Amino acid sequence: MKKILSGNEAIALGFSDSGGVFASGYPGTPSTETLEALARIGDVYCEWATNEKVGLESAIGASIAGGRAMATMKHVGVNVAADALLTLAYTGVNAGLILMVADDPGMHSSQNEQDSRNYAKFAKIPMLDPSDSREAYDFVSAGLELSERFDTPVMLRTTTRISHAKGVVEPREKLPPRIREWVKDVPKYVMLPNYGQARHQELEKRLLRLREFAETTPLNREEAGGNDLGILTSGVSYQYVKEAYPGASILKLGLVHPLPEKKIREFAGKVKRLMIVEELDAIFEEQVRAMGVRVDIGKDRISLCGEVSADIVRAAAEEADAAKGAAPAADLPQRPPTLCPGCSHRGLFSILGKLKVFVSGDIGCYTLGALPPMSAMHSCICMGASISAAHGMAKVNEIAGGRGKPVAVIGDSTFFHSGMTGLLSMAYNGGSALVIIMDNRTTGMTGGQENPGSGRVLAGELSRQVDIIALVKALGVDHVEEISTYDLKETEAAIRKGLATPGPYVLVDKNPCVLRYRVKTIPVAVDPEKCSGCRACLKAACVALGLVSSGDKPKVMIDPDICNGCDVCSQLCKFDAMYKK
Amino acid sequence: MGVFNIVIAGVGGQGVLLASRVLAESALASGMDVKQNEVHGMAQRGGSVISFVRIGEDVRSPVVMPGTADLLISFEPLEALRYLHYLKPGGRLVYNKVPLNPSTVASGLATYPPDVEERIARSCPGSRGIEALSIARDAGNVKAVNMVMVGSVLPNLPLDPRVVEEVVKEISRGKGFDVNLKALAGGVAAAGA
Numbered sequence: 001m002k003k004i005l006s007g008n009e010a011i012a013l014g015f016s017d018s019g020g021v022f023a024s025g026y027p028g029t030p031s032t033e034t035l036e037a038l039a040r041i042g043d044v045y046c047e048w049a050t051n052e053k054v055g056l057e058s059a060i061g062a063s064i065a066g067g068r069a070m071a072t073m074k075h076v077g078v079n080v081a082a083d084a085l086l087t088l089a090y091t092g093v094n095a096g097l098i099l100m101v102a103d104d105p106g107m108h109s110s111q112n113e114q115d116s117r118n119y120a121k122f123a124k125i126p127m128l129d130p131s132d133s134r135e136a137y138d139f140v141s142a143g144l145e146l147s148e149r150f151d152t153p154v155m156l157r158t159t160t161r162i163s164h165a166k167g168v169v170e171p172r173e174k175l176p177p178r179i180r181e182w183v184k185d186v187p188k189y190v191m192l193p194n195y196g197q198a199r200h201q202e203l204e205k206r207l208l209r210l211r212e213f214a215e216t217t218p219l220n221r222e223e224a225g226g227n228d229l230g231i232l233t234s235g236v237s238y239q240y241v242k243e244a245y246p247g248a249s250i251l252k253l254g255l256v257h258p259l260p261e262k263k264i265r266e267f268a269g270k271v272k273r274l275m276i277v278e279e280l281d282a283i284f285e286e287q288v289r290a291m292g293v294r295v296d297i298g299k300d301r302i303s304l305c306g307e308v309s310a311d312i313v314r315a316a317a318e319e320a321d322a323a324k325g326a327a328p329a330a331d332l333p334q335r336p337p338t339l340c341p342g343c344s345h346r347g348l349f350s351i352l353g354k355l356k357v358f359v360s361g362d363i364g365c366y367t368l369g370a371l372p373p374m375s376a377m378h379s380c381i382c383m384g385a386s387i388s389a390a391h392g393m394a395k396v397n398e399i400a401g402g403r404g405k406p407v408a409v410i411g412d413s414t415f416f417h418s419g420m421t422g423l424l425s426m427a428y429n430g431g432s433a434l435v436i437i438m439d440n441r442t443t444g445m446t447g448g449q450e451n452p453g454s455g456r457v458l459a460g461e462l463s464r465q466v467d468i469i470a471l472v473k474a475l476g477v478d479h480v481e482e483i484s485t486y487d488l489k490e491t492e493a494a495i496r497k498g499l500a501t502p503g504p505y506v507l508v509d510k511n512p513c514v515l516r517y518r519v520k521t522i523p524v525a526v527d528p529e530k531c532s533g534c535r536a537c538l539k540a541a542c543v544a545l546g547l548v549s550s551g552d553k554p555k556v557m558i559d560p561d562i563c564n565g566c567d568v569c570s571q572l573c574k575f576d577a578m579y580k581k
Numbered sequence: 582m583g584v585f586n587i588v589i590a591g592v593g594g595q596g597v598l599l600a601s602r603v604l605a606e607s608a609l610a611s612g613m614d615v616k617q618n619e620v621h622g623m624a625q626r627g628g629s630v631i632s633f634v635r636i637g638e639d640v641r642s643p644v645v646m647p648g649t650a651d652l653l654i655s656f657e658p659l660e661a662l663r664y665l666h667y668l669k670p671g672g673r674l675v676y677n678k679v680p681l682n683p684s685t686v687a688s689g690l691a692t693y694p695p696d697v698e699e700r701i702a703r704s705c706p707g708s709r710g711i712e713a714l715s716i717a718r719d720a721g722n723v724k725a726v727n728m729v730m731v732g733s734v735l736p737n738l739p740l741d742p743r744v745v746e747e748v749v750k751e752i753s754r755g756k757g758f759d760v761n762l763k764a765l766a767g768g769v770a771a772a773g774a
């Protein structure tokens with residue numbers, strides 16, 4: 001029966017239908033829904049790992065033990081898992097293994113827009129690049145077969161417009177899981193230098209065989225059309241090409257590494273102008289040019305940044321400026337994402353902003369604390385960097401003298417992902433930063449997933465809930481205290497004490513995510529008689545607040561449908577104008 | 582038939598995604614090809630959300646280009662104005678008249694333009710505003726604004742309204758079933774009024 005599935009759902013179903021046995025990963029937009037959908041399907045074991053490296057390593061173990069395995073992550077997650085990946089390329093697999101990676105051209109919800117195709121080249125392994133949900137589904141079984149046939153991990157790469165776009169899928173018959181034998185093979189799986197040297201030779205030979213395979217596989221297909229313009233493309237760019245030029249000659253790649261050199265040469269020979277349409281890096285273009293094939297239109301006309309579109313394809317082919325339909329209305333107030341009404345992070349940032357400390361931030365909902373009016377986060381690089389970067393700052397400040405203690409802010413999921421190691425290092429090296437762990441009992445930013453602190457696993461069953469305070473102590477920190485950032489006075493006092501005390505100091509807020517746990521409390525109301533219109537409460541940056549004109553000075557009003565009663569704004573009010581009914 | 586392009590705009594948390602799903606499932610149930618796409622991840626954090634539904638015989642790109650939408654459904658007036666340029670000449674706009682403050686306005690960094698509806702009317706003369714919040718409240722849940730909005734465009738869709746109704750029933754399975762149907766009917770009535 002036909003179904004409408006997102007690319008992520010299609011990959012989950014594809015894995016379940018292709019005899020998948022084990023899947024692990026770490027949440028990250030736009031990859032997250034893959035494991036969530038697999039958990040809903042319910043017939044394949046799947047789990048959230050604490051980070052992408054752990055997820056991939058567990059999938060490697062599953063493959064060695066003979067179960068078809070998949071690891072899922074967003075593009076930057078591959079950086080974390082890369083150590084495992086680059087040597088996995090040497091060992092190869094037992095049962096089929098797929099690394100599903102979701103890129104985010106346009107950075108809809110990411111900190112960079114790195115192109116994962118580089119990793120396939122770097123690791124010298126095959127990569128599949130589906131162009132819609134239907135192919136996303138099909139490429140899972142194709143990938144697992146390829147993995148077993150060539151004894152290699154296979155990367156299955158999507159982009160946001162594949163992972164999150166929904167399209168029609170017609171599922172095949174379901175294969176039962178087959179578990180292969182679990183064999184010991186020291187030269188294959190123990191990468192000591194002498195074994196590694198042999199496996200490297202093997203990897204290079206395998207890559208040559210894959211190049212041959214690329215020439216004949218139906219994963220790469222030529223669509224014959226006019227001979228004036230020939231377009232080499234893959235992934236969602238293929239759809240943009242079809243939209244712009246339904247009748248053009250197209251060489252559509254499903255296997256984007258290694259490239260089919262003969263096929264490309266032949267295709268280029270048949271058309272007057274060769275155009276390459278690829279999002280982000282010039283991966284195809286550089287390789288095609290290295291083959292000595294002339295590229296007429298490529299990255300000279302299609303940006304290295306952001307997404308491609310049908311309009312961009314048309315403009316590039318016609319060597320014209322991109323079509324400028326009606327322009328969007330200028331001068332409209334922006335509507336950026338913002339902390340939810342009632343969010344436990346709000347109180348913290350209103351205090352940090354007031355104290356004017358340097359906040360070494362991390363990745364999560366709390367990164368929104370960097371936006372005005374709070375503007376209370378001053379660096380944010382990658383997951384886990386808050387604590388380690390604060391440590392580096394503290395050491396320089398010690399040398400420079402006369403500077404205050406830095407503050408690191410990190411969420412629970414990020415702390416488990418890669419913050420713990422930074423804290424251990426800080427404690428070990430006699431560092432001195434104040435670390436605030438915002439334990440809202442979920443991986444919030446990616447939609448509220450379970451983690452080791454939430455007490456449940458991906459499939460929903462209860463599990464052991466880690467004790468963060470005991471964990472922090474075990475890492476070597478003596479000063480650790482629980483606070484509630486809903487109480488602004490208490491929070492300010494605790495932060496001041498933490499800043500005044502030398503050495504590592506950790507504060508933990510344990511208020512749950514209001515969105516994930518559907519926390520609803522009585523809304524706050526404003527007494528217009530008492531409101532002076534001073535706007536101090538607007539520093540709370542809450543969408544429930546608004547100004548209404550009354551006489552000469554607009555006063556604050558609270559929308560009871562939106563307010564979640566956290567009382568942060570009322571604590572910012574100096575006129576006692578806010579109350580609960 | 583060519584491709585019918587729908588853009589749904591709103592604010593994170595308003596249910597834009599569910600409304601998109603209703604339209605996409607209805608297209609599939611009507612035997613058509615469909616692609617639906619929105620960028621989520623941060624969608625529930627009160628940010629501006631835009632979703633595309635493309636219905637036709639053979640739909641390729643999941644993205645609607647500016648200047649090509651047959652129908653723009655906006656759950657909020659400012660968002661209608663923000664995405665108005667997606668409409669093709671002669672395209673239709675239906676929007677919820679109830680404003681929601683963006684965080685920039687709520688924190689006093691910007692003001693909500695006082696003339697949003699006038700500007701909409703000027704650029705898109707055939708547009709229609711709906712009091713979706715009160716209709717949803719009457720139906721039994723303020724969160725049903727999304728179903729009101731779907732109802733309000735039913736006559737403008739290349740879909741049989743009964744198919745859409747069936748899909749809403751199927752999707753709400755048990756919970757909120759009657760509220761959703763009431764909201765849908767409320768939207769239909771408001772569009773006709």
Ligand SMILES: Cc1ncc(C[n+]2csc(CCOP(=O)(O)OP(=O)(O)O)c2C)c(N)n1
Pocket residue numbers: 026027028029074076077080111363364365366383410411412413414415438440442443444445446513
């Ligand atoms: C290496 C890497 N993996 C995954 C992500 C995606 N990601 C962004 S924030 C986040 C987790 C946030 O959870 P938490 O730290 O608990 O903070 P919260 O959002 O709940 O406040 C994740 C997984 C990422 N940015 N980088």
